[in-house]
Amino acid sequence: MNWEIVMGLEVHAELSTKSKIFCGCTTEFGGEPNTHVCPVCSGMPGTLPRLNRSVVEYALRVGLALDCEITRHCKFDRKNYFYPDLPKAYQVSQLYAPICRDGKLEIETDGTVGKKKTIAIREIHMEEDAGKLVHGKGGTLMDFNRCGVPLLEIVSQPDFSSADEVIAYLEKLRETLLYLDVCDCKMQEGSLRADVNLSVRQAGGELGVRTEMKNLNSFKAIGRAIEYEAARQIKLLEKGGRVVQETRRWDDDEGVSLGMRSKEDAQDYRYFPEPDLLPMEISGEWLVEIRGNLPEPAHMKRERYTRDLGLTGSEASLLTSHKNISAIFEAIAERSGEPTETARLMTGEIMRLVNDTNTLPEDLHIDERKFATLIALVTTEKINRNAYKETIEAVFLHDADPEAYIAEKGLMMVSDDSAITRAVAEVLDANPAAIAEYREGKEKVFGFLMGQVMRKLGGAGNPDIIKKSLKEMLDE
Amino acid sequence: MFDMNAIELSNSIKSKKLSVAEAVGAYINTIKNTDGEYNAFISLAEDDALDRAKTVQAKIDAGEALSPLAGVPIGVKDNISTMGIKTTCASKMLAGYTPVFNATAVDRLEQAGMVVVGKLNMDEFAMGGSTETGAFGPVRNPWDTSRVAGGSSGGSAAAVAAREVPLTLGSDTGGSIRQPCAFCGVTGIKPTYGAVSRYGLVAFASSLDQIGPIGKDIDDCAAMLSIISGQDGRDNTCVIEKPFDLGTAPAHTPAPPNLHNTKIGLPHNYLESGIDDEVKNSILSAAKDFESAGASVEEFDMPLMDYIIPAYYVIACAEASSNLSRYDGLKYGYRSEGAETLSEVYRLSRSEGFGIEVKRRIMLGSFVLSSGYYDAYYKKALQTRALVKDAYSKLFGRFDMLLSPVAPTTAYRLGENVGDPVKMYMGDIYTASVNLAGLPAVSLPCGFDGQGLPIGFQLVGDAFSEEKLVWAAQAYQQITDHHTKKPGDVAASAQKQGGPST
DSSP, rough: OOEEEEEEEEEEEHHHHHOOOSSSOOOOOOSSSTTTTOTTTTTOTTTTOOHHHHHHHHHHHHHHHOEEOSSEEOOOOOEEOOOOTTTTSEEEEEESSSSEEEEEEEGGGOOOTTEEEEEEEEEEEEEEEEOOEEETTTTTEOOTTTTTTTEEEEESOOBOOOOHHHHHHHHHHHHHHHHTTTTOOOOTTTTTEEEEEEEEETTTEEEEEOOOEEEESSSSHHHHOOOOOHHHHHHHHHHTTOOOOOOEEEETTTEEEEEEEGGGGGGOOOOOOOOOOOOOEEHHHHHHHHTTOOOOOOHHHHHHHTTSSOOOOOHHHTTTTSSHHHHHHHHHHHHSSOHHHHHHHHHIIIHOOOOOOOOOOGOOOOOOOHHHHHHHHHHHHHSSSHHHHHHHHHHHOOOOOOOHHHHHHTOBOOOOOOOHHHHHHHHHHHHHHHHHHHTOOOOHHHHHHHHHHHHHHHTTTTTTHHHHHHHHHHOO | OEEEEHHEEEEHHHSSOOOHHHHHHHHHHHHHHHHHHHOOEEEEOOHHHHHHHHHHHHHTTTOOOOTTTTTEEEETTTTTTTTTBBOOTTTTGGGTTOOSOOOOOHHHHHHTTTTEEEEEESSSSGGSSOOSSSTTTOEEEETTEEOOSSSSSSHHHHHHHSSSSSSSEEEEEESSTTHHHHHTTTTEEEOOSSBBBBBBBBBBTTTEEEEEESSSSSSHHEEEEEEHHHHTTTTTTTOOOOOOOOOOOOOOSSSOOOOOTTTEEEEGGGSSSSOOOHHHHHHHHHHHHHHHTTEEEEEETTTTOOOOHHHHHHHHHOOOHHHHGGGGSSSSSSSOOOOOSSHHHHHHHHHSSOOHHHHHHHHHHHHHSSTTTTTIIIIHHHHHHHHHHHHHHHHHHSEEEEESOOOOOOOBBBBBSSHHHHHHHTTTTTTHHHHHTTOEEEEEEEHHHHHOOOEEEEESSTOOHHHHHHHHHHHHHHHHOOOOOOOSSSGGHHHHHHOOOO
C-alpha cells in the first residue's frame, strides 16, 4: 500500500533575554538549584507578573522574520494543571490571541539548493517555562531556576511529509533564531525543543489519527523517532488495528517511543484569560522600528554572496552556517576589500583551525585587522602562499602580530633575481641526476627542484620567479 | 484617644501630646482586653509594632512630615502580605505561612509612618459575606456579639467599630469592604480597580479584588487611600495615572456642604423587593439628606439586576479556582500527614486544608472553565460583565454618582445564613456589580434599625472619580452624625436613629 506521512511541528525556543518573562531574575542556564528565583517566579501568594518588554520584542522579531501577521491586541491566558515543577499550578501562555499568526518558512529539501518547499507557520506564542524535577535517591527535588524563563512556541501547519523536511525546517529555524539573536538553540540544554505530531494516511486520503512525540533531544533523534513512529503506525493499520491519539515519549537509547497518556485521560487545561496582565497594544511604530533593526537573514546573505561577491554556492553556505562566521567574513572582506580572498581564507585555513581546535562558531573571536593585513600582504605578493599559511596559524593560535611575525621569521617574499638565480644554480649543481631525468621528459622532477630552491630560500621565494628562472636554466 | 479619628490622633502625636509608643501600646492593650469577645484579630505583632513605633517617633522628632496619618496604629486584613508577620487568609492551608515581602500597600503605609499592630480576621481566602468561613472562628459584631460582622473584611470593620484600632485595610471583591462597614457602622472605600496595587494581596479573584481603607469616617479613609493609591511596577493592572490627593481639609475647616451641582441616581428597583423596610427607609432618608445639601436625586432602574449575581460568581469562582491551585501542599502551606503519593499530597492536602466554602467555589470555578462548559458559563459571564460596564457608563452620562443600599438587611445572627449559600450569595446583590465594572464606591453609616444595628449605604461613582465621592461623603458626614456613634452609646437611642418617618 502507498502510505503518506503527515507531520506538524511544535518548537519551543527559550529566549535569551537577560531576565525572566515576569520578574527580574536571570535566565542564565545552570546555577545552584533555586538561586535564580524570587517570590514572583516561585509563585508565592500575592505576587503578580510584570511583563518583560524584551520578550515581546523578541517574539515580534521572530514573527516578522517568519512573515507572520502580528496580533496587535495581544493577550495572555492561563493554562491550569498540577505538577510539582509548576509552582503556581498554572502556566501563563497564549491560547486565544497568540502574538504572531500565519507565517511561513521556506526550506531547501534533499539538501539541494533550489529544491524548495514552503512550510506554513500556524502561530507563535509566548509563555513561561516550568522548573525542573531532580530525581535522586532520597526522593524528588524541585529546582525552580528555570521557572519563568521565556519561551516561544512556534507551531507549524501539518506540512511535512518526510524526516528530511523536518530536519531541514529545524535547521533553517535554528539558523533564523540564531541570526535574530533571540535564542542560543542548544538542544542539549533544552533551549530548543521540538515535538512532532505525526499521522499516516493512504496517498491523498483522509488524515489519520495523530500522535505527539516528545523528548527529542537532537536532530538525529528526531530522524530516528519519525522513522520509528511512521513504521509503527503503518504496521498497526496494515494489521487492521487503529492508531490511538496520544502523547508518546521517545527513548533514544532503546530506539522506541512509548505511550505516555492518551486523549481519553488528557488533562483539561481550563484555559482562561490571565487577569493579572492587561491586554497589550502593539503599536505600528514599534513594529516599524523592530522591522528596521532585523538582521539580514542567512538565505539573503547567501544570495548576495554568490550574486554580488562572486562566491561559490558552497562557500556561501559555509560562510552563513553561523551568524558569527558571516559577521567575521564580512568584517575582514570589508577591511581588506578582497571578498574572494577572504572567503578562501575563512572556508580554508580558518575552518581547518576551527575544527582542529574544537572551537564553537559562537566562541570564535578573530581580529579582523590582522587578517585583513595578511590578505593585503599575500595579494600584493609581499609574502608567498607558504608564508601566508604559516602566519595565519600563528595569528589564529597565538594572536601573533602578522607583520612582526613575518619580519622575525624572514618570510617576506624573495623576488630578488640574483638571489634566486644563485639558489637555482646551487640546486642544479647538487642534482645532476634530476637534470638528466628532466631532460628525458620526466616533468614531475621539476616540482622536486622547485621545492629544493624554495627550501634554500627559507620558503620565502617568489614562486613565479623561481619557476621562470629554473625553466630557463634547465632549458639552456 | 479612642474616640479621636486617625488624623486627630496623628496630630496629637505630632504635637507631642502623645508618643507613637503610647498610642500603639494603648491600642494593643485594648485589643488584648476586648478581642476575646470579638475575635477580630488573627494575630498580634506587638514586638514588631513597638519597634516600629520607635522608628516612626524618631522620624517625627526629626521633623519629618511623613503623612497626615503618621504614628497611627493600623490593622491589616490577613490576606494582605506583611513581611515577617503571618498571613493566613484565615485558612488552615496557610496557617503557618509568613511572607518574605510586604504588600505594596503595606510598604506605603509604613513609609507614611503607620504602624501595623496585627492581622485581621476574615472569611477564608475572602470567600464569604459574614466572616464565618475562616479557620479561626467567626468575628462577632461589636454592636451585638450574637450577630455577624459581615464579610469578608469582618475583622477589619469590627476592629474599627470596637475601637481596637482606628484604621484598617480590607479588601473588596464583591462587597467585602462595603458590607461589613454597613454591618458594623463604619466607613470604607472600595477604590476603582487599578487605583491601588494588588501586589501582596493574596488573590481571590484577580480581576475584581481591590485593597481599600476602613475607618471611623471618610476623612481617615480618604487620607489612607491617598497614601496607598498610585502606580506600582509590581502590578501591571494598577493603571492609575497618579496617586489620589484626597486631602483632609473639609472636615477640619468646615465649609458649608455644597452639593448643588451634584446629580445623584437612586436605583428604584433595588428598593422594590428583597430589602428590609428599615434599611430601605434609611436609604431614602439618606437621599433626602443629600437633597437638603443641594444635590438632585433622581430615581432610575438599574439594568441587568438578575444577571449580576450569576455573572459575578461565575467569574469570581473561575479566577479563584486557578488562583488557589498553587496551594498544593508541596512548597509551603498545609500538607496532609497521611499523603504517600503525589496525587495524595494534592488531594488530601487540599481536602483537609481548605474549608467548605472555598472548596465549593473552587469546584464551581473549575466546572465553569472546563472544556465544553466554558462557552455556556464563563464566556456568557464575561459578556454580561461587558454589558454591566456599558450600563454603568451610560448611567454616568446622566448622574455624578449612584446612591444605593449596601446589603438587603442589617447584621444577621451568627450561623443564620452560613448554611445557605444561595441566600449568602444574594447578599452581594447591591455590591457585586460595582466590582464587575471596576468602579469606586464609598460605604457610609446612615442610621440604625429597631434593634440598634447599623445600616449603611453606598455611593458609587465612575472610574477614578474617588475625589468626587469623597467630597460628597464628607458633605454627608458633616450634616449627619451616624458615623460618630459607637457600640454601647447607640442601643438606647436606636428607635430615634433608625426609623425615619416616611
